[in-house]
Amino acid sequence: MKALFIGGVAWTKPVQRPFRQNLLKSPHMQRSLTCAANHKRVKPMKRAKFALVISAAFIGLLSTAGSAFALAAVAKSAVNVRTGPSVNYTRIDTLYAGEPVNVTECKSNGWCYVQQDGPDGWVSGNYLVRANPAPTHNPDPDVNFSIYFGTGGPSFGFSIGNPPPSPVVPKVCFFNGNNYSGASFCVAAGSQNSRLTGFWNNKISSVQVQPGARVQLCRNANYRGFCQTYSSSVPSLNPFLNNDVSSFKTY
Structure with missing residues (x-):
């Protein structure tokens, strides 16, 4: 302790030691400061390397997406x-x-x-x-399964593969006038009428037969009397059938 005389009064105060300088010079503090300095130098380098890797990956992703x-x-x-x-x-x-x-x-x-x-x-x-895309092929065939309930009991159907398209059934059309004029009606091949009634009895004068179909015309009901079969269209029936048809069958 040192005494300081001011106005005849003695004042004392402690000696200020260079504590900060001594603390910084201690071995423990030197090791701590060295580690802190190394840590500060390493972290920015790691961040830079990480950013570089991310940028390269992003550029590669863009290149891949472009192609x-x-x-x-x-x-x-x-x-x-x-x-x-x-x-x-x-x-x-x-x-x-x-x-x-x-x-x-x-x-x-x-x-x-x-x-x-x-x-x-x-x-x-x-x-x-x-460019036209290459036609795609479905390697998996369709499987079809069906059940039909009839008078003789249930029956089952089973098939593999796409079902064939439904066949187009040809038609036969009947006209009241010659050259396919006037009133008309059409039936699918396989239809028949054993007795025409009403307006159409004895009123058919021309017939259109689509390819693949045939028609038999008869003067009397139940396919009796004079009959004739046609496999193509007839613009005017012969005198024995013109306006004198009472039954027909189509095939």
């Missing part, structure tokens, strides 16, 4: 491939009719960027047409 969403097309006729999207750019190649390309981008002026076997570049979209 994954390319549209297949072919050249309609000969067209120049250029370094930019207009005729003002340098020609670097020529596409010929039928050559396949992948379109990855199109501008508002109609020019598209294409990838091909030769140099990639820009071509006018007016010379491109979308």
